[in-house]
Amino acid sequence: MSLPSLISQPHTENLPSLVVSAGTAAGFAWDEFFNASIRNPHTRAAYRRAVKRFLRWADPQDVPLARITPGMVGTYFNQLPGSPAKRKLHLAALRAFFDALVIRHVVALNPAASVRGERYQVVEGKTPEITVEQARTLMKSINTATAVGLRDLAIIAVLIYTAARAGAVARLCRKHFAYDGSQWTLRFEEKGGKSREIPVRHDLQKLLLDYLKAADPEGKAPGDTPIFRSAFRNTGRFTVNAITGLDICRLVKRRLKDAGLPSRLSPHSFRVATVTDLLTQGVPLENVQYLAGHADPRTTRLYDRRQKSVTRNTVEKISI
Numbered sequence: 001m002s003l004p005s006l007i008s009q010p011h012t013e014n015l016p017s018l019v020v021s022a023g024t025a026a027g028f029a030w031d032e033f034f035n036a037s038i039r040n041p042h043t044r045a046a047y048r049r050a051v052k053r054f055l056r057w058a059d060p061q062d063v064p065l066a067r068i069t070p071g072m073v074g075t076y077f078n079q080l081p082g083s084p085a086k087r088k089l090h091l092a093a094l095r096a097f098f099d100a101l102v103i104r105h106v107v108a109l110n111p112a113a114s115v116r117g118e119r120y121q122v123v124e125g126k127t128p129e130i131t132v133e134q135a136r137t138l139m140k141s142i143n144t145a146t147a148v149g150l151r152d153l154a155i156i157a158v159l160i161y162t163a164a165r166a167g168a169v170a171r172l173c174r175k176h177f178a179y180d181g182s183q184w185t186l187r188f189e190e191k192g193g194k195s196r197e198i199p200v201r202h203d204l205q206k207l208l209l210d211y212l213k214a215a216d217p218e219g220k221a222p223g224d225t226p227i228f229r230s231a232f233r234n235t236g237r238f239t240v241n242a243i244t245g246l247d248i249c250r251l252v253k254r255r256l257k258d259a260g261l262p263s264r265l266s267p268h269s270f271r272v273a274t275v276t277d278l279l280t281q282g283v284p285l286e287n288v289q290y291l292a293g294h295a296d297p298r299t300t301r302l303y304d305r306r307q308k309s310v311t312r313n314t315v316e317k318i319s320i
Contacts (some may be wrong), residue, residue, distance in 0.1 A: 016055040022065040022106055029104040033097055050093035066107045073115045084118055091117045129276060130269040134261055135160060135320045141259035147238070148231050150211040152251050154204075155228055155243075159252075159270040160320055161204045163292045164188050166252075166267040167245035175223030177208060184208075190293050198291065201315045277318055287314050 019026045038044040057076055058068060073094060080087055094112040101107045130138075142153045158169050168188040176187040177200075184200040200208065208227075213219070215229065215238055226242030243251075252267050271292065278288045291314065 016052055016059070018055050018059055018065045025104050026065060026101065026106045029100045029106055032104070033100040037100065046089060047093040047096065050090040051097045054090070054094055065101070068107075068111045070111045070114045073112045077115065077117070088117050091115060127266065127268045127272050128262070128264050129272040130261075130265050131273070132277065132320050134265070135270065135273060138255060138259045138261060139320075142255060144210075146236050147211070147214040148236055150207070150214050151228060151231075151238075152255060154207045154211040155248060156252065156255065156270070157204050157207050158186070159248075159267055160274055161201055161315055161318055162186060162188070162198045163271050163274040164198070165190065165245075165271065165293075166248040170226075170228065170243050170245045170248055172227040173223060174212075174221055174225045174227060177212075177227060188293075194293060196290070196293050199315055201318070204315075273320070274318055277320065278314070281317055281319070283314060283317060291315070 015027060015030060019030050034044060034048055038047060054073075054076055058072065061072065063072070077087060077091065080090060091112065094115075095110065098107060098110040098112050102110050139153060139156060142156075143149045144153055155169060158164060158172075159166070164186075168190050171189050172186065176189075178185055178187070184205045185197050186200055187195060187197045189195055212227070216225075225240075228243045228248075229238040230241050230243050230247060231238050248267055252265075253263060256263060256265055275288055275292055278291070279285065
């Protein structure tokens, strides 16, 4: 198939009329941008919604794609409803999309590049923190007489004692829980393609080993078997499928309700509590930063071998 025919057959979807009328190069740029350049599915979906919304707004203006001006983009953002964070995301999406059009010579200049967004700075996260006492109450409330109870307690303990995100916990496989000759570790596959290995403190180690023994009494599960598997409704038996990040959110909400704790708390609340607890105890910021998998405040820390200073001693200091 020739290059012109490939360009004329972008990824099958309903393209905005402004993109269609701009020609085959615009269709190719659209397909390349949304289906090849952006790897994170959540970012892809958010950017697609933002760009489509702007193009729907611009369509009645009777101006071709190549003649959209910075003034038009600014006018659009002046009337765009929503929070500053939402408008910031929409502007980022338009800037990136028009950059793709510039590269493919669909437009000469990026009309969104010179549009200034409103100043927006987050000084404190919105995620509510679970207190030490609440976390202890939650863990004590879980009945570990069943395999599902052992699973749920182990999941919550991993969230607390590793500061991992729910999605990363859901992706854990048996091979990610390993003994290196001196200690057990968990290797997390985080968003953005990052991989982190975190030492497992002694009480978490016991919870995980007890759960795995209950879930796989013979210990014959291969390495790619999910550590945390979904259960057949109320039977107490596990499926072969991995639990999802959404499943973890649901089970945490269910366990919070059973323990009489606030429903506004979430799996991310454990992450906030752990970071706060360690910083309060004077654990060095760079150690906590690595434990949480944050790139800031120093990107160069990604290359700093002192990141290895996150030892079992650090996670053992979490006082929950």
